[in-house]
Amino acid sequence: MKLSPCQKADILIESLPYIKAFHNQTVVIKYGGNAMINNELKQTVIKDIVLMKYVGMNPVVVHGGGPEITEMMQKLGKEPQFIEGLRVTDQETMDITEMILLGKINRQIVSLINGHGVKAIGISGKDGNMILSKQKDPKLGLVGEIEEIDTSLIHTITDNGYVPVISPIGCGSQGETYNINADEVAGRLAAALGAKKLILITDVKGVMRDQNDSSSIISHIKTKEIRRYIESEIISGGMIPKVQCCFDAVTHGVERAHIIDGRKPHSILLEIFTNEGIGTMITN
Numbered sequence: 645m646k647l648s649p650c651q652k653a654d655i656l657i658e659s660l661p662y663i664k665a666f667h668n669q670t671v672v673i674k675y676g677g678n679a680m681i682n683n684e685l686k687q688t689v690i691k692d693i694v695l696m697k698y699v700g701m702n703p704v705v706v707h708g709g710g711p712e713i714t715e716m717m718q719k720l721g722k723e724p725q726f727i728e729g730l731r732v733t734d735q736e737t738m739d740i741t742e743m744i745l746l747g748k749i750n751r752q753i754v755s756l757i758n759g760h761g762v763k764a765i766g767i768s769g770k771d772g773n774m775i776l777s778k779q780k781d782p783k784l785g786l787v788g789e790i791e792e793i794d795t796s797l798i799h800t801i802t803d804n805g806y807v808p809v810i811s812p813i814g815c816g817s818q819g820e821t822y823n824i825n826a827d828e829v830a831g832r833l834a835a836a837l838g839a840k841k842l843i844l845i846t847d848v849k850g851v852m853r854d855q856n857d858s859s860s861i862i863s864h865i866k867t868k869e870i871r872r873y874i875e876s877e878i879i880s881g882g883m884i885p886k887v888q889c890c891f892d893a894v895t896h897g898v899e900r901a902h903i904i905d906g907r908k909p910h911s912i913l914l915e916i917f918t919n920e921g922i923g924t925m926i927t928n
């Protein structure tokens with residue numbers, strides 16, 4: 645369907661209230677590894693982030709990369725093991741994780757954003773001692789739990805017009821390196837930055853009552869309902885850290901958190917610039 649110039653102008657005008665509401669506001673976007681399925685879709689996600697920056701918003705990107713870490717571990721003959729969605733991380737796994745997240749995926753996202761004329765800077769939670777962490781549970785090895793986030797480096801980056809791209813790696817008080825679930829980093833960071841919105845991009849339509857039935861999507865969840873959904877096992881596996889991080893964010897001042905489908909082209913724009921919204925919205 646080809647739009648007339650007037651129809652195109654109408655669409656732009658429709659987005660005006662959203663552009664106004666989000667002007668100078670921080671939006672934390674967590675780009676999950678499962679949603680990085682092909683280069684074309686990656687480009688649409690990146691273009692949405694670039695557009696947000698050009699229209700005056702302040703996007704902060706936290707990326708995952710679980711599937712690529714798993715692939716590299718298997719190539720190197722290591723069997724990945726997860727407990728409640730978290731990767732059991734020995735020293736060798738930590739080295740692989742840092743190499744893939746910061747050395748590969750972070751660099752790729754930075755290059756893609758830079759390619760559109762917006763300047764991005766890639767960092768991990770170790771830079772500037774940003775994400776101070778401690779061991780979460782000895783049985784998980786070097787998996788980190790966030791103790792404190794120092795947002796001063798992010799402010800320095802954004803105040804100078806750059807888009808920060810953050811790998812979910814934390815530092816211990818004695819210089820240790822920790823592997824942190826990217827959803828957890830995004831939720832805590834959104835709260836620490838006082839973000840207006842947190843958007844988690846994944847590879848399902850949102851939270852569904854029945855995972856095999858995409859029409860069963862739950863479009864709005866209130867924080868007080870989350871526990872019931874987890875206890876009744878409607879929400880399980882990798883969706884648990886996601887809703888928990890949304891809970892953390894919206895109970896610490898973030899207005900809304902959204903779980904949306906990165907397989908749908910321009911899902912971020914649909915979420916921010918249209919009335920309908922997509923995926924699952926979580927509010928307090």
Ligand SMILES: Nc1ncnc2c1ncn2[C@@H]1O[C@H](COP(=O)(O)OP(=O)(O)O)[C@@H](O)[C@H]1O
Nearest residue numbers: 676677678846848850851852878879880882883
């Ligand atoms: N109620 C639910 N609705 C949708 N997905 C769910 C639900 N409960 C569990 N899941 C699982 O959560 C997964 C998303 O988490 P995860 O694989 O960790 O994504 P990501 O790599 O984007 O962080 C889905 O692929 C699905 O298998």
Ligand SMILES: CC(=O)N[C@@H](CCC(=O)OP(=O)(O)O)C(=O)O
Nearest residue numbers: 677708709710730731824825826
């Ligand atoms: C402790 C832990 O599990 N860390 C994650 C970090 C990457 C991540 O969270 O990636 P996704 O968002 O793509 O799942 C991992 O090692 O896979």
